[in-house]
Amino acid sequence: MGNTETEKTLRQADEDRDLVARALGRGAAAREAFGRLTLKYQDRIYNALRRLLGNADDALDLAQETFLRAFEALRSFKGDAKFSTWLWTIALNLRTSKWRSDRASKETVSLSAAPDDDPAIPAPAAAGNGNPASRLAASELNAIIEREIRALPMEYRQVVVMRDIDGMEYEEMGKILKIPDGTLKSRLHRARLELRQRLAKHL
């Protein structure tokens, strides 16, 4: 991380701490401060959940709940972690409990039978289109990648979304997932390996 990057991160953390402190206050100012925090992180959380859940509606519900829970538990947010780390932790915990309650019905989504209920992800190119990636339109390739991500086991999907898409640091991921560095990296390695196989003909 370069110097300016570090400075930027520190500035972000300061700004977040400030907003959190104000959100813990009273009245309109508190509400506005939390509104700004929401605005700042909603895209990140929403996109991550959308990819983890593979469903835009569920992602919206869970993202909403993440921010509401965060607001309720704001007091327990200790300033020594990043606010984004904390939000991620809440979001993933909510996802886990949602998964628990959904578990009885269905967990794995088969690739072919996957209900494409996320309108944000465009349908991939028609079958028979064996073109190499370079000839695929970028949006088509992105659609294929999104689908393949959704086909990964959840354990892998999480680390790919966090590291390769969101660009999170290992340290932050370790805190959120509560796994040691080695476990994290080897999980990431397995996940990339699998995704690499799935995307073989497009790379």
Place this chain on the structure above:
Amino acid sequence: MFWRGESPGTKGSTMKCHEDKETASRYLSDLLGARERAEYERHLAECPECAAEVERYRRMMDLLRNLPQIKAPASLRASVMEKISPGTSAEPQRVSILRSWRFRAVAALLVLAAGAVVMFKMLTPTQFPTSASQSPKSALNVADNLDKAKQGRDAGDYMGFGYESPNVATHMDAGSKLLFDAYVTSPMDMPGGYDVVAFTSALNRVDNALYSLNMTDLKAFAAKDQTAFVDFAATAGMPDIQKAQLKSRADNVVFMQMAQKRVVANAFERAKNMDEVTPILNCYNDVMTQQQYVAKDVLSNVTPSGRFQADSALKPDAGAAPPQAAEKPADDTEGKVQSATEAQTPQTAEAEEMAKQEAERLAEKTRDESQGLEYGTEMDREKLAGGEAAPATQNKALQQRFQRSMDGDKTEMALNFRQSIVLFGVTPDGKKRALNETEKNDIKLVFDCLPTLEDYQSAQFTPGGITVRLSESEFLRLLKYLKDMADVKAEIGPIYAELLPATSAAPVEARNEADQDPYAVDVTIVFE
């Protein structure tokens, strides 16, 4: 030997190495040691296939990094903003409170509770139906009530955390019913019930919240008593019944008091001046006094002769009005519990021993609780002793306390709550057994479910258990997850949880200033 594709004797050769996709991925996932890494990089320089494979990985990661972000729908923030502050002006607020599902949920809960109280009143002890299927011991084991607890937990989730999502609204009525059923059967499994009521303090009606908590508890307790009385009718196993009653009461009190203190602390935070504080304190004094009164009543319901005293039945209405002076003179509750135990002819020596321990534990707990009350303790004790209450003095002390808290000394308001949870297994023949390693690990996994990372990090894992400082809601949630765990792991035998008074729990060392959370609960989880 540096990457898997290389076979012995081929050093320097590229034979087969390019088929080794793993090493490329390990390389990019920072899994190679410094030496391996250097060797692999040297190898890449002379092996186009491997270099191409690394390139493919890099391209994949580029594509992933550049996947388009979709803007979150505007409704996300709008709905968050709407819910975190139900209206900024007074008029819409009233509407929104009435519409709020929380309000309706609590109302539904209270209506149900009231129904149960009516039922309770209609049934005199002699009319209680006997039920052979209900063993008096059933109330002792949380795990026996897992089905109910699970329903209650789900209901608590619907109610406590579901907000106004349309999916939740449809479950609300059913949810409140389930919640109440479960609550009545096994309040210890139902921290969500208190959570729900504690939320009412967000509606700025502190007095209602405090009374609701009290009434919910009183009524749940009253209804729960029915079960105990049924058990009583079925057997003459007095120590067991006594245990069941006292335990349920003790478990209830723990949660209720936590929630009530939370309500008061919340109110303190919101209050702008002393005028706003006094009514809260008066109200709190009232409910605390009622609790002491009820707790005492419970103890005196069970007499040494083993006969239920019909005329000393719990007054379910007490929750609605300030209490009467205690009917019975205060006595040594500890001695009474013990003599009750000793007066019985226990079925087995083991049962006798267990009953004794339980009685001692509960007697101690009662003592702890009365000493541990942050507010109203002195007055309560005086009232219970038949003496005159001194609310004026009491309030003055509390007001001073509040003033200090306004001046920034938050430690005055601290709950200083400590809790031990003893976890153990049970053998097929019903004996306590130590947890095995798998079970212990499962319990550690429970911490993965805790909502905030920081608290998890303060957890200390030892071979004998875990100590952790948790916020109050995390503590309640932890209990829920422990139940969840016990449920999930049914195939290896249930994990039983037992709440113990604070005495054995060591305070968790505060790591930093933020750890001085006035709502913190120091939890010691003991693997037995």
